[in-house]
Amino acid sequence: MSATLELTLDLVRRASVTPADEGCQQVLGDRLAAAGFAIERLPFGPVENIWARRGTGAPVLCFAGHTDVVPTGPLEEWHSPPFTPTVRDGMLYGRGVADMKSGLAAMVTAMEEFVAEHPRHRGSVAFLITSDEEGPSVDGTKRVVEALMARDERIDWCIVGEPSSESQIGDTIKIGRRGSLSGRLTVHGVQGHIAYPQLAENPVHAFAPVLAELTSRVWDQGTEHFQPTSFQISNLNAGTGAPNVIPGELKARFNLRYSPVQSLEGLKQTVEEILKRHKVRYTLDWHISGEPFFTPTGPLQDAVLDAVQGVTGRKPRFSTGGGTSDGRFIARMGAQIVELGVVNATIHKLNESVRIDDIDTLHRIYLRLLRNLLAQAQQ
Numbered sequence: 420m421s422a423t424l425e426l427t428l429d430l431v432r433r434a435s436v437t438p439a440d441e442g443c444q445q446v447l448g449d450r451l452a453a454a455g456f457a458i459e460r461l462p463f464g465p466v467e468n469i470w471a472r473r474g475t476g477a478p479v480l481c482f483a484g485h486t487d488v489v490p491t492g493p494l495e496e497w498h499s500p501p502f503t504p505t506v507r508d509g510m511l512y513g514r515g516v517a518d519m520k521s522g523l524a525a526m527v528t529a530m531e532e533f534v535a536e537h538p539r540h541r542g543s544v545a546f547l548i549t550s551d552e553e554g555p556s557v558d559g560t561k562r563v564v565e566a567l568m569a570r571d572e573r574i575d576w577c578i579v580g581e582p583s584s585e586s587q588i589g590d591t592i593k594i595g596r597r598g599s600l601s602g603r604l605t606v607h608g609v610q611g612h613i614a615y616p617q618l619a620e621n622p623v624h625a626f627a628p629v630l631a632e633l634t635s636r637v638w639d640q641g642t643e644h645f646q647p648t649s650f651q652i653s654n655l656n657a658g659t660g661a662p663n664v665i666p667g668e669l670k671a672r673f674n675l676r677y678s679p680v681q682s683l684e685g686l687k688q689t690v691e692e693i694l695k696r697h698k699v700r701y702t703l704d705w706h707i708s709g710e711p712f713f714t715p716t717g718p719l720q721d722a723v724l725d726a727v728q729g730v731t732g733r734k735p736r737f738s739t740g741g742g743t744s745d746g747r748f749i750a751r752m753g754a755q756i757v758e759l760g761v762v763n764a765t766i767h768k769l770n771e772s773v774r775i776d777d778i779d780t781l782h783r784i785y786l787r788l789l790r791n792l793l794a795q796a797q798q
């Protein structure tokens with residue numbers, strides 16, 4: 420049995436349903452410490468987090484991942500107990516085998532092999548591990564990133580070990596994600612009798628030209644890798660229910676999915692400028708649920724491409740689609756980010772599984788990636 424499979428089994432036996440960690444980070448932290456990493460525990464609320472770093476120089480290559488898993492669902496529908504990892508026909512079954520305990524195991528064993536080969540590697544290797552990726556994602560990576568930024572620590576390149584592959588390992592790599600910015604808008608008016616509009620102020624009428632402008636606006640053309648930025652209203656409410664009353668306020672919720680050609684502040688300013696130009700009286704609360712990230716052609720993308728092609732013989736597809744990951748928080752540090760992991764076909768499902776061979780393939784990909792980026796000895 421390979422060291423990577425063995426470590427995967429150890430982690431899967433721990434029922435770390437979010438935000439529980441069940442000792443996973445202790446196991447990983449001990450391995451990292453033994454390989455010469457400085458380990459920093461950064462618990463926030465009920466969430467355990469580790470920041471581990473080997474070396475003090477730049478560039479900093481960081482592996483990111485989570486030890487928590489989603490709930491099992493009905494136990495009787497699992498063919499084998501979810502926290503008793505079980506091998507059948509070349510597949511490993513258990514909760515978290517794909518999302519993402521095999522990924523954590525592969526990054527740790529790849530690092531062990533790499534530092535044994537290159538004890539005086541270039542730059543630094545780091546690990547950012549949380550137990551709150553599947554839950555509210557408040558006290559996990561987001562808080563660790565804030566702590567790191569507060570002391571000017573940086574990450575140059577980040578490999579998020581989430582299951583990014585679709586049918587074969589390495590077939591898809593995420594190199595970016597759109598940002599998501601939401602607004603809760605209240606337009607203030609003056610309620611009154613519908614027969615005496617001169618004594619009232621209709622917030623629906625005030626908002627109508629703003630709505631027309633926001634929904635017809637071409638924000639950008641998108642890029643080669645991203646769809647154009649999109650503005651969507653998700654909720655729109657006004658009115659008392661009575662047919663003879665001008666409402667006193669209008670409430671709207673909206674969302675912008677935006678590509679990295681836009682900036683957060685720029686989008687906010689544009690929306691507020693339109694509201695002000697139409698002389699709307701309003702209150703607006705913004706919520707950013709994820710900043711966009713994009714890793715352009717460069718050392719990280721080249722290294723990943725070479726590692727995947729060299730190990731699997733396949734040319735990966737670059738994607739910016741799909742759901743969220745903690746990459747959205749790490750992007751705030753200005754890091755280049757890729758998501759690269761095992762096949763995601765069964766994640767969060769009953770009978771979650773991963774091909775045993777893929778676990779070792781991922782280990783080899785990560786090892787080659789480390790060699791590509793950091794093997795050159797420190798000057």
Ligand SMILES: [Zn+2]
Nearest residue numbers: 518519552581
């Ligand atoms: Zn995950």
